[in-house]
Amino acid sequence: MLESLFGNESVERVLFYLVQNKTCYALQLKKQLQFALSSIQQALLRLESGGILVSTLVGKTRVFQFNPRYPFLKELSSFLQTAYESLPEEIKKKYYETRIRKRPRRTGKPL
Amino acid sequence: MITIDFKTISISDLAALVTNKFAEHNIKTILVGGACVAIYSNNRYLSYDLDFVTFETKGKIRKALAELGFEPKGKYFARADCPYFIEFVSPPVAVGQELIRKFKSLPTPFGQIVLLTPTDCVKDRLASFFHWQDKQALEQALMVFQDQEVDLQDIENWAKTENHLNKFKEFIKELKKTKIKSIK
Numbered sequence: 001m002l003e004s005l006f007g008n009e010s011v012e013r014v015l016f017y018l019v020q021n022k023t024c025y026a027l028q029l030k031k032q033l034q035f036a037l038s039s040i041q042q043a044l045l046r047l048e049s050g051g052i053l054v055s056t057l058v059g060k061t062r063v064f065q066f067n068p069r070y071p072f073l074k075e076l077s078s079f080l081q082t083a084y085e086s087l088p089e090e091i092k093k094k095y096y097e098t099r100i101r102k103r104p105r106r107t108g109k110p111l
Numbered sequence: 112m113i114t115i116d117f118k119t120i121s122i123s124d125l126a127a128l129v130t131n132k133f134a135e136h137n138i139k140t141i142l143v144g145g146a147c148v149a150i151y152s153n154n155r156y157l158s159y160d161l162d163f164v165t166f167e168t169k170g171k172i173r174k175a176l177a178e179l180g181f182e183p184k185g186k187y188f189a190r191a192d193c194p195y196f197i198e199f200v201s202p203p204v205a206v207g208q209e210l211i212r213k214f215k216s217l218p219t220p221f222g223q224i225v226l227l228t229p230t231d232c233v234k235d236r237l238a239s240f241f242h243w244q245d246k247q248a249l250e251q252a253l254m255v256f257q258d259q260e261v262d263l264q265d266i267e268n269w270a271k272t273e274n275h276l277n278k279f280k281e282f283i284k285e286l287k288k289t290k291i292k293s294i295k
Contacts, residue, residue: 049186051201068242071205 002083010035010043013095016087018053019080020096023065033095052076115221117180117193123150125195126161127221128179133165134222136175140165141204141214142226145251148236150217151229152254160187161197164204172199206234207241207273229259234269237282241275253285 003009013033017024026044030037044064047053054067066073084092115128126142133140142150145158165172173183181188181197188197204211204227211231217224227235233255239248255261270279 049201069205069207069238071203071208071210074208 001087008039008043010039011047014040014043014047015080016084017096018064018066019077019084020092023063025061025063027061032098117190120193120195122146122154122158122161122195123217123219123224124221125193126150126224126226127217127219129161129163129176129197130224131222132175132179133163133167133172136171138165138167138171138175140167140225142224143200143204143235147227147232148251148255150224150226151232151259152251153258155254155258156251159195161195162200163197164200164202166202169199206231206269207238209234209269209272229255230262230265232259233261234266237266237270237275237279238273240282241270241273241278249282249285252282253289256286257289 002012006012006015010033013035014024014029017029017033026037026041029035029040029044033040044053044055048055048064051067052070053064054069055062055064057063066077070076084096087096117125120128126146130140130142140163142161143164144160144162145156146161148156149158173188176182176188176197180190181193182190184196186198204214211227213228214225215228217226226232233252236248236252236255239245240252267276267279270276
């Protein structure tokens with residue numbers, strides 16, 4: 001939908017994913033978005049070098065999020081949210097709103 | 112004629128040298144980030160990164176920096192005998208949501224440096240403290256405040272629009288502890 005604007009589809013998907021999920025890492029996106037890992041990594045690095053995303057190391061995983069200091073973050077988020085809402089429900093559910101547990105789980109707690 | 116020893120050059124002299132080399136190539140640059148803190152704190156904070164913002168193309172930048180012996184190494188430019196790295200931050204120049212249009216010109220023996228004003232430099236450091244709880248950034252903001260004329264009211268107004276007035280109050284609390292300058 002926005003790939004002509006962003007240059008490629010993986011950038012679009014990464015941004016849509018972050019609009020909904022706040023944080024992400026490359027391997028998670030590979031599974032979730034069903035994209036090649038290299039293309040996801042390139043998209044993340046491109047967005048990071050443009051100042052749109054920032055990343056931190058959590059253990060051995062590089063976790064990305066929107067850069068709260070990006071000067072156009074408010075406008076970009078609003079634009080992405082509007083574009084996201086126009087996606088078909090099945091696409092939203094399949095790629096961006098899968099029902100995985102995000103709330104904390106105490107260590108050692110049985111399922 | 113001034114001879115340049117890249118091994119021992121100061122961060123401000125290198126920033127001026129680079130700024131002037133860019134000017135020869137009609138490239139406008141603004142120095143931002145930790146290098147501004149180093150300059151304004153008289154090197155109490157040490158930075159080995161020179162972060163510039165420019166709207167020019169990478170090709171033009173590469174050509175200008177090659178004349179000073181700096182070569183691209185991944186995302187930054189380096190010179191074997193120089194401890195400093197030169198990097199380029201994506202434009203525009205902004206602190207949080209506020210776009211910056213006024214800069215300071217600082218004279219050095221190697222020419223002028225165009226950089227963030229001390230007030231914007233404090234905001235820049237505080238933005239890292241606001242968003243990431245970065246205490247080092249808070250300390251750097253304090254250093255700049257101690258050594259430079261800073262518009263505290265402007266910073267407070269900015270903190271309000273960034274929705275971080277509580278964090279700004281923490282900054283004021285720390286300032287009062289330093290007791291170096293009187294705070295209203």
